Amino acid sequence: MQPSNYISSPRTLTHLSLEKISKVYPGRQEWFDHLSRRSSSDFVAIADINLDIAFNTFVSIIGPSGCGKSTLLNLIAGLSQPTSGSILLNGEPVRGPGPDRGIVFQSYALMPWMTVTENIRFAVETVYPKLSLTEQKRIVHEYINLVGLRGSESKHPHELSGGMKQRVGIARALAINPQILLMDEPLGALDALTRGFLQDEIIRIWEQQRKTVVLITHSIEEALLLSDKIAIMTRGPAARIAEVLDVSFPRPRQRESLVQYPGYTELKAKLERHLYQETRVVEESSIRTRIHG
Amino acid sequence: MPLSKDRQALILFLILLIGILSFWELGVNLKLFSPLMPSASQTLKDFWGWISDPFFDDGPNDKGIGWHVLVSLRRVSIGFLIGSAIAIPLGILIGLSDVLSKAVDPYIQILKPVSPLAWLPIGLGLLKDSERTALFVIAIASVWPTLINTKLGVSSVDPVYRDIARSLGASKWRTIWKVILPAAAPNIVAGLRISIGIAWLVIVAAEILVGGTGIGYFIWNEWNNLKITSIITAIVVVGLVGLLLDRMFGLLQTWVSFGQKT
Ligand SMILES: Nc1ncnc2c1ncn2[C@@H]1O[C@H](COP(=O)(O)OP(=O)(O)OP(=O)(O)O)[C@@H](O)[C@H]1O
Ligand SMILES: [Mg+2]
Numbered sequence: 001m002q003p004s005n006y007i008s009s010p011r012t013l014t015h016l017s018l019e020k021i022s023k024v025y026p027g028r029q030e031w032f033d034h035l036s037r038r039s040s041s042d043f044v045a046i047a048d049i050n051l052d053i054a055f056n057t058f059v060s061i062i063g064p065s066g067c068g069k070s071t072l073l074n075l076i077a078g079l080s081q082p083t084s085g086s087i088l089l090n091g092e093p094v095r096g097p098g099p100d101r102g103i104v105f106q107s108y109a110l111m112p113w114m115t116v117t118e119n120i121r122f123a124v125e126t127v128y129p130k131l132s133l134t135e136q137k138r139i140v141h142e143y144i145n146l147v148g149l150r151g152s153e154s155k156h157p158h159e160l161s162g163g164m165k166q167r168v169g170i171a172r173a174l175a176i177n178p179q180i181l182l183m184d185e186p187l188g189a190l191d192a193l194t195r196g197f198l199q200d201e202i203i204r205i206w207e208q209q210r211k212t213v214v215l216i217t218h219s220i221e222e223a224l225l226l227s228d229k230i231a232i233m234t235r236g237p238a239a240r241i242a243e244v245l246d247v248s249f250p251r252p253r254q255r256e257s258l259v260q261y262p263g264y265t266e267l268k269a270k271l272e273r274h275l276y277q278e279t280r281v282v283e284e285s286s287i288r289t290r291i292h293g
Numbered sequence: 294m295p296l297s298k299d300r301q302a303l304i305l306f307l308i309l310l311i312g313i314l315s316f317w318e319l320g321v322n323l324k325l326f327s328p329l330m331p332s333a334s335q336t337l338k339d340f341w342g343w344i345s346d347p348f349f350d351d352g353p354n355d356k357g358i359g360w361h362v363l364v365s366l367r368r369v370s371i372g373f374l375i376g377s378a379i380a381i382p383l384g385i386l387i388g389l390s391d392v393l394s395k396a397v398d399p400y401i402q403i404l405k406p407v408s409p410l411a412w413l414p415i416g417l418g419l420l421k422d423s424e425r426t427a428l429f430v431i432a433i434a435s436v437w438p439t440l441i442n443t444k445l446g447v448s449s450v451d452p453v454y455r456d457i458a459r460s461l462g463a464s465k466w467r468t469i470w471k472v473i474l475p476a477a478a479p480n481i482v483a484g485l486r487i488s489i490g491i492a493w494l495v496i497v498a499a500e501i502l503v504g505g506t507g508i509g510y511f512i513w514n515e516w517n518n519l520k521i522t523s524i525i526t527a528i529v530v531v532g533l534v535g536l537l538l539d540r541m542f543g544l545l546q547t548w549v550s551f552g553q554k555t
Pocket of ligand 1: 236
């Protein structure tokens, strides 16, 4: 038995709960795959993951590259189904995607033929078709202001910098007023400066609208700056959650003063140690298969 | 100062034109070609005659070349519209379903390489009317490129767009209309562009076979009158109109590809 990692023990406060989640990507096993020598065995991406997330907490999931973080987030989003186990949202099993969860993608995923306004409008209109036109416009306007995009409303995505694009992505995800915000390495494609700037923006926005957030990230500093909890994943295949760390620095946080809080250095060292170890094993085994395989 | 590449090309183009015309004129004067061959100067003169007054009308067998072009354009437009109205919805349907795509693919692969003119007798037999047969042939000619490109465009829409629509709970129709169609539009228009080109290519032959009116019929009629200069005029006009059609769809293509990498 794996120990389960309960973030909040009283069930009533649990917003999102993953119970013994596994995801197996089926291999190519049909007879013609064997004939064409393209058969492959099943791939267990994540196995037996338990995680409970309380209301209005900011949870980061961090793990070595390729361990199955996106797989996990897509399961929560309902975009794919777990092979076993169940995902409960407010105690109800998740059956598919839905507007109660807003998603922010690393690739921004803005529709290139729509302006900033139209991208956000599309989301609002789809989720609240019965809302009056003026009300829809008010919401779009509100979220454009919230993410600091005023003045760029009628620009198309290709006219925006990466940071601006992701602001639209965040505004689109929030404008439908989801219960949970899911973000898959939202700042991964940005340069360090823009990244830092957007981290501050995420802090500011979250202080205004506290929601349950699941953030996937590669960056230890980012996780420490933003999160209430950090779930560390082991390397794949059959990745698990090794540990859930509490990050209890007071809020609102400032990146400059974060380092001074007691425990920051230890927490950071611990995360680095774990990730370094896991990454080393992954890299070494890939080198070995390249030489011998 | 060295000339720009565009200038160089223009000068070369003019040199080639003058070269071809002089060789032609000289060859005819020296009786190098068949006696049917008109001289370049005569051709240019007749060409100007046709072009300067394209819309005269002296009875059913003596009309300006403009009328014939218009008739052909009308046929191509109607046939092309019918073909596209079949190809685009069908392409979307096939593009959305892997199973359907695999099931229908053999039919498309077999029918695509067949010259649309092969359908002409069937059209005549079924429709018993030369005008409708021409439309039928044009419609079939314009189906395949649009169908194949629409299918390709729809099936290669970035899955992340579909994920977004799904996560917002968008209906199937809304997803197709607001997400899949705009995302596939560059490919669809590329298909339409090829289709209109082929339709314009096929109309000449179809009208030669079906007769009556149109630029194809004009060419055939002038051949019967042994008026080679008129045929050469028609060839140049057909080429220019084809170029114009292609450019129009080229513009449409840039317009729908707005902001998308192609
Ligand atoms: N559709 C799929 N079919 C088969 N295997 C897949 C599929 N999607 C992901 N995988 C495999 O599952 C594992 C986890 O992938 P996933 O994308 O979830 O990792 P990740 O932690 O998000 O990686 P990254 O850090 O690169 O974002 C990888 O080994 C990947 O090759
Ligand atoms: Mg990932």
